[in-house]
Amino acid sequence: MVKTRFALCAVGLLAAACSPDLNDRTSILDGPRVLAIRSEPAEAKPGTVVAYRALVGQAGSDPSWAFCTARKPLAELGPVSTECMQVSGESLVPFGEGFAASGKLPADGCRNFGPEAPTAKPGEPPGRPVDPDVTGGFQQPLRLLVDTPEGPRFSLGGTRLSCGLAGVTPEQLSEFQHRYVANENPELESVAVVGRGEALKPGDGKNQVRRGEKLALRASWKSCEAPPCAGAEPYVVFDPVSRTLVDRRESIRVAWFATAGAFEHDRTGRDGEDPTTFVDNAWTAPDAAGPVQLWVVIRDDRGGVGWLDYHLMVE
Template structure:
């Protein structure tokens, strides 16, 4: 079953991309950053985070450059990331390449979270940022691939709980567990219920792809249980993460660009139908798993479409 997920569960946003209404997001025809995995998946300001990018159609180690947004998004802008982050209003972060590490900026919770800086003389106080539906705040991390549009990954940052009573805030600190990234175990293919090898995908056939991740029976399930502060009841509410799978391929057509499981579904897999191209030849596929709190995992697959 496919389920819609909250917008802010997305870990990478292709902001600044030119609109192309003739091509679906699942079709890859040129180099593109598909996802960025952060380890740990949630960190406090000052903690070191390692970022690893999934780049489609890039040979070797692409010369990625990394930066973080230097200013918060104005209230007048509707985008998830402020337009200034696509210009020069960024801070260099880490090194170059598909993987880098660095500290979460000390002012991350001020720029992008609930902490508010002191107002400028003669100006009204700043309004704190609102959390997403999971209670989270996110540091925008910009990734630039030469010759391609920039991408922005949203790293979940752990900030203080505001607006709650001292008792609820203390309970939150004791119960809240920082997000861990989901674990994508395998991606397999079937035709009419029978397994199909990646190097023998039948041409012009409808192939069912299944992405499987760690489930409730595993030591670290991908769909974690967490607490979030509910403003209406002024209490903590326990929730379970939803999961979303994004599918990409260099040829063929997926039935859906994204599938997944809602927080009420306990199954640890998601399926998607793919119509293989009629012409035999190599095909590349990428599968990205995201949880509702911004954690990411991914797999890259190399297959061959064979004549039937």
């Protein structure tokens, strides 16, 4: 999974990387923070209506949503154009408010962010198509705005675009279209306490923990032999070096968050070559009694996202 970081009074989430822009110890929340943005479907053609959900830890006000249509200049740092990280502007297309919203992907997504040649601006030379990411994909970015007592906080999300291939032979294009299956969001099956033989109860289920207790946690997802499925999916990608279609499997990353206590690792994961369908971590409960909220977010490297949340009671 490629990790990106971009700060502009912001917490950044880019679906291509799907990795939060966080500080050194990212797993303990001390205020509102966007932990994940989920696109359903996880991959779609421009013009498709997509449903989005935001996972906001210690949520406050309703966030506002907007697609960004600005291409990032080559000389500009960061995963997207700075025009995306604004309250409003010509490059932003608002489509809803709240922790869930639906919007139609901009029709020119494959020109702005994909393999098609972009429309030339008056007086400027023609631009070049966007290079695919390491999974062969392209992303339509979106901006999520959350108001906090410290001011507006921006987050980046997106949807993987189904744009096809460019610069390949007709035979390769035909084979790719026959074999490629659009990405599905991954799902966590459970987060279990190793040694207890039981899983934590998600949602509002009561999970009792002793003060200072250390829990060995295991997050699991489904085994995936063929797509579509909610695990580490196999997929086909065009390799620009060998100029051939190659088979790969998604890598999986899991991010851990809580309102108190301490995790041994902020993030854990499995590479595409590793068929294991779980990761382990440890969480130590705080010394003070009281409620703790815990979130576990799973991401695949094609941009899919899922999560489970838990309520713990430290006694």
